[in-house]
Amino acid sequence: MQNFFDKHGKLLKNGSFVAMIGIPFLLYFAAMNDATALVYALLGAMGLSMLVAMKVG
Secondary structure, three states: HHHHHOOOOHHHHHHHHHHHHHHHHHHHHHHHHHOHHHHHHHHHHHHHHHHHHHHHH
C-alpha cells in the first residue's frame, strides 16, 4: 500500500486538493435544491477526500 502512495502521491495530493475546493460548492448547490441523496453522497466524497489528504500529506 505504501508503494502505491509513493508512486501516485503527487496525483493524489492534487486530486484531493481539487476535490476539497470543488465539493463545498456542489454541496451548497445540492442543499439549496433539496437533493438529500446528493448531499449525503457529497458529504461522503468530502470525507473520503479529507482522508486521502491526511494519508498522502
